[in-house]
Amino acid sequence: MVKTIRQETTLNLRKHRAALLAQLDPPANLLRASYVRHYLTCGKRNCRCRRGFKHGPFYYLVQCLGTGRVRKFLLKTAGQRKKAREGIAAHQNHQRWLAELSEINTELLRRAEL
Template structure:
């Protein structure tokens, strides 16, 4: 079964072409401003500094620090430090980007269904 047919509330194949186009327009209208698109996921980590006698040596770690986990070229991932002052803003941008990806996947599934019907425009 194709992924786009596993929609909650029924398959896209059960909708008319007119309904599909209306659903696509609604999805497009819900897309956030992509200027702030920031793909990745947030990770919090606590750290040891390695200084002898520091509180972290007794188990009370420094942090938590926020990092953005991103994919780099060749599929390699890396962590980008997010300063505390920007953590909330980055969190909002990541959530908005996840919403955008979900909406784009929905639009793609609708277009795939329309293509299968030879009604893609």
């Protein structure tokens, strides 16, 4: 929203909220995770990776499971990588819409019109 939420009419806030709710069905593929690219060195003594030509890129899905707990695994296929990117984007959009919905509800509550 470009216009600040406080400047918006109640009717427009309600319309915006209805539009958000219509698209708020949680996407079935959502992933709360990060997509990370790594270049690695191996254990071989004379490998090119020891001279700066690291192996990779390797792509990982990384998930925070709470304080100090992380789940990470290698995305081996192009299909996995595509699904990971799509799922992460779906989750981010969903979070954005939830935040927007919450902002509208807060403003409507402030106006005592929830």
